[in-house]
Amino acid sequence: MTDARAAGVTTAAARRVAHGSTAVYGGLRSLRPSPYLVFGALFWLVAGAAAWRVPVCCEFGQHAAVVERLAADLWSPSHPTVDAPGAGSPYYSPYAVLQAVVARLSGLDGWQVVKLSGPLNLLVLLTGLGRFVKVLTPRPWAPVLALAFLVLLSGPGPGTGAGAPSWSGFLGLLPLTEHLAFPGTFAVGLTFWLWALTGRPAGSGGRPASYAALGALGALVVLVHPVSGVGATVGVVALVAGRQRSRHARVVARWGAAATTAVLLAALWPYFSVFALIGNGTLDGVHEQLYTGLVARYWPAAVVGLPALWLRWRRDRRDPLVLMFALCCLIVLCGWLSGHFTYGRVLATAVVAPQLALAVELAGPRPWAWGRRVLACGAAAAAGACLLLVHAGAVVPRAVDPVGFEQPPRWPSYAWAAERIGPGEVVLTDSHRATRALPGFGPNLVAPTRPDASLPEPERQRRLDAVRRYLDPGSTRAERAGIARRYDVRWVLLAPDQRAPQEAVVAAWGPRTGEVLMRVRGAGSAAPDPANGPSGTGR
Template sequence: MTMATPGAGLRTRREAHGATALHGRRRWRPSPYVVFGGLFWIVMSLAFWRVPMCCDFGQHAAVVERLKDNLLHPRHPMADLPGAGSPYYSPYAVAQGVFAKATGLAGWEVVKLAGLLNLIVLLTGLGRFVRVLTPRQWAPVLALFAMVVLWGTRMAWWSGYLGLMSMTGNLAYPSTFAIGLAFWAWGWAGALAKSREPRSPWAYAGLGALCGVILLVHPISSVAAVIGVVAFAASARRPLPGLWKWAVTAVTAAVIAASWPYYSVFSLVGDESVDWIHRQLYTEMPQRFWLALLGLPALALRCRKNPRDPLVLMFALDCAVVAYGWFSGHYTYGRILGLTLVPLQFALAIELAAPRPWRRWRTALAGVAATGAAVGFFTLQAGAVVPRALDPVGFDQPPRWPGYGWAVSRMDRGDVVLTDGYYPTRSVPAYGANLVAPAWPDTSLDEDTRNHRLQEVRDYLAPDSSRAERERIVRRYDVRWLLLTPDQKVPREAVVVAWGPRTGEVLARVSGGDTRVGGRDTKQ
């Protein structure tokens, strides 16, 4: 009989514990996507932060300002008009309004901070979506870089477009948040479609609730989000027997969307007020998107293996919606063009993330993709992340609009400004001021009324306008300020208060000729 050595069992347990601890540390080692995704978040956040307010940023900041003033019954985002029924008052915007009220931050500050949160939602959603398609560790990393670089060699700058350059401007928009949620919804739908065990109807209802929120946050992005969910449902192992559960998803989404009190999302169906703006989405499409077509061979291979592959179905349905937008004249549907590229970009990334040894054709595909990425980055996207001070080449940089702090600092909250300048009509409302004529259509304001107001602004600024006509317009809209370009004539009854340091624009006071602003005499 063998005697056990004293302490042997203890040493064995300690050794086992140490091995387990070492194994545990290896298990918790960050994945490549955590590392590169984190680095991307830092770099992109800095790139976004250095770009001043431009484009639609002022509109979204104005929405927060109106909610900050009255959370339950906000006014029109850009004019002193009722705002009931405006689709800008989404759950996303209301949450921003609550945050602004709680912190006292200005609307533009809240929107700026939201860009950092939106990027987190986008990156985590992308990782979840790719993981449901493949377990390959490097696939999310390659998908991220394909998504932000493989576009084209002509600028594609629009809300919902996720190229590096475009993201410096639209990272804080509701569209980016909605796309991040869409990635999460696709990951959720993919998990349900792949599940071998029956899943509770509550899981499908939860997915429906998420889709309903996406629909309210950004209705046009929700079209692509729903297409992705449909693609995964159609790719399920047994799609027909589980159809009733997917119906639970659809019903839940509809109920959530219909329950929102600020506006009716279903009233937007068939709305043509912004189609004219979106027609330009269909111009120069080959130049804007051709690099994404490098993913077509990878997508074709997935189609050959499985015609019901979710990326294949997603791409086909997205293309059908974009084509419908063109042929029907409802060009707003072209807004999903940015997400139409995702199946191409992600199929390429997943194929290139395959374990070695690579076949010869895959090596060739990797070489072409790397060349395309370099072309896309250095011809168009590099200026987004390379500051001018560190730029040895002279890359194109994001737009740098002039600021209007010099003007709004002299105004009281809610003052009405008459201007037809491109920059001020899109920026001044961000600080709490109102315009005579809003820059953008909004379902809360009849389009004929908006067009009439635009004509009134033109009439006021016309060189041959009479003083009586100008005073009528001032009284009708309670105008207190004029913001004029350097070549526009200042009316005799107006008092010049300040000049724009960068643009030379003129700020003049009207409404009775009061020349005192903030307790200071500004008469000149």
């Protein structure tokens, strides 16, 4: 009996020790970082470093100018690029206002604040993507696959004739590297968070306050980047339609409250009216190229992503990713048929659906059937092809590039001109790069490069015509003087082959481009400095 009792005690003790060991082991295992945390952190470092080394280019100057104008007058900023009122400009979003507040508190310039926003935007994007994929599947490797497919399965890049669009919001590695610091990237990150927070109450319900929070977040996405807001809204509709099974009046009322909150907050934003942008066609001409070369641009995502969507549709006719893809394609088609090509930007959301579907399917718990093997091989081949075609150039420095991958743009710096031009002074130029870079340093232009709701399009066209007439070799001195007086032109920036006006004097030469900065006589007190460049330049 004693031996039995002793054996019982020993067995119980062994069980307690074993249970404690399991608990300790489970606790240690819970401290192990998830695969997405490891690979996401690595991607944040690599992509952030790659984006940091890209010089100021593209629309960077536009966004830096927005921060500069808001920092100068937070409540009534001027137009981002010309000497005109800025009321109604959609660039003055909550994101830009926050950047301006940071600039005022820190004393940083606009371009410095924009540059520093890149790592933050990437962090929001990565965390939002991880949260949303967890709503779709609990498999730990699914977010890692989703990140890989999003940044690699985007088709050939710019300069190949059928490259990925060079606008922010598209998540190919090369465009992401170029536009990491732009508001569109931040809006995409918020979109993933919005979808993640929508998916949970749509599937299992939520507290009433959570629906109001969803409405506020949706309004923020729309205000930060209105075109991305269209795709974000499509995703919310797809998630609610696909996952919300209850049609109880209380549930419908909560989703109605979320939508009402979003509309009210968007309508109350004081800087511009987001609803005035609906049907606005001023940017349609710029976005028409989105509809060219669609097959060549999106074949990687289509080849391996559409079969994954088809598998999900067979299992569930209301699958959210399938609905998202179908609704986005419908909007893109309507944009093409109506001529409102700006809605082609919804292609960025349309491509996300098959990419995420592929990641979820490959990470699923079912045994590896032949269909999944085919998908895996196709995804690996397509991702490898895209990496070799374009995306390697986003992270491989030109100095160590053995093949000649396509690199992000390497625009020349216009700091040499900006250091001579005072804040707010007006520059007349038709240089594609200078018109996009100079406003970020503080100067104004005669004519803005892009349409803006704060400046009527007829007035913008008149300004563009004035620039053309001023730079026309056949223009007279009296015509140029009239244009200079009307727009208070103090500086002229010319290409090396453009004729210099007689009333202007050379101030500096561009070290890389050979462009000539000239001061219009009588426009300022600074004396010309002909020693800043080689003799004979400024012809």
